[in-house]
Amino acid sequence: MNLGNLPITRVMAEVDYSKPLKNWQWEQFCRAYLATNNAAQSTRDAKYSHKGANSKGTQLLANVSIAGRLAHLRSIMATKMDITAQRVIDEYAKIAFCNTQDLLLADNQVADISQLPPEIAAAVSSVQVETRHDNGKSKGYTEKVKFTLHSKTQALDALGKHLGIFKEDNDQSRSQNQTLVIMQFGGVDDSKPIIPE
Numbered sequence: 357m358n359l360g361n362l363p364i365t366r367v368m369a370e371v372d373y374s375k376p377l378k379n380w381q382w383e384q385f386c387r388a389y390l391a392t393n394n395a396a397q398s399t400r401d402a403k404y405s406h407k408g409a410n411s412k413g414t415q416l417l418a419n420v421s422i423a424g425r426l427a428h429l430r431s432i433m434a435t436k437m438d439i440t441a442q443r444v445i446d447e448y449a450k451i452a453f454c455n456t457q458d459l460l461l462a463d464n465q466v467a468d469i470s471q472l473p474p475e476i477a478a479a480v481s482s483v484q485v486e487t488r489h490d491n492g493k494s495k496g497y498t499e500k501v502k503f504t505l506h507s508k509t510q511a512l513d514a515l516g517k518h519l520g521i522f523k524e525d526n527d528q529s530r531s532q533n534q535t536l537v538i539m540q541f542g543g544v545d546d547s548k549p550i551i552p553e
Contacts, residue, residue: 373428377421385416386425390433445518447478451511454479459503466501481506 377383381402388401395413404412416422434440458476459467469483484502516522 371421371424373424377425379421382416382419382422383425385413386422386429389417389426390429445515448511448515448518450475450478451506452508452515454505454508456503456505466503469503479505 377386381404384402385398385404388398389395392398392401395417396409397413399409399413399416400406454476459472459480461467469477469480472480480503482504484500484504486500486502513522
C-alpha cells in the first residue's frame with residue numbers, strides 16, 4: 357500500500373485560553389498589554405530585554421497563543437463591564453450627533469449639567485465654571501461657564517469606519533488621478549499600451 361499520495365492532515369489540539377499560558381513571560385506580557393495597550397512597554401514589564409523591545413513586542417503580538425489569550429482576557433473584561441459593540445456604537449452616536457443647542461435653555465441660559473438627559477450629557481467632556489466672589493460679602497455669581505464636548509469628528513469617523521463608509525477599497529479612498537490604459541488590437545502592436553495624455 358502506497359501512502360505517498362494521501363493528504364496529510366494535522367490536527368491541532370484545542371487550546372484552553374481561560375488558563376494562564378505555560379510560558380510565564382507570555383502570560384506577564386498579556387496582562388501588561390491589557391493594562392497599557394503598548395507592546396514595547398509590556399515586553400519590558402514581562403522581563404524581556406529592554407533592547408529591541410519594540411520588535412519583540414510586535415513578535416509577541418503575532419504569536420497565536422498570546423493572541424488567543426489576549427482575546428480571552430479581553431472578552432472577560434468586556435463581560436464584566438457589560439461592554440457590547442452596540443453600547444460602544446450608541447456612545448459614539450451620542451457624541452457624533454450632539455447639538456450644542458441642547459446645552460442651552462430657551463432664554464439662552466446655560467443648562468444645569470445635572471438636569472441634562474443622559475444622551476446629551478454623554479457628549480460633554482468637561483464643564484468649567486468660573487465664579488467671582490466679592491470678598492466674602494456675597495455668595496458670588498457665575499461669570500463664565502465653559503462646556504467642552506468630546507470630539508464630534510472622531511466619533512463620526514469611528515462610526516463611519518464601523519459602518520464601512522471609509523473602507524480602504526471604496527471609491528472615496530482611491531486616487532482621483534487614475535490612468536486609463538487602452539490596449540489596441542487588430543494589426544497594431546498590442547503589446548504597448550496607449551496612455552491618454
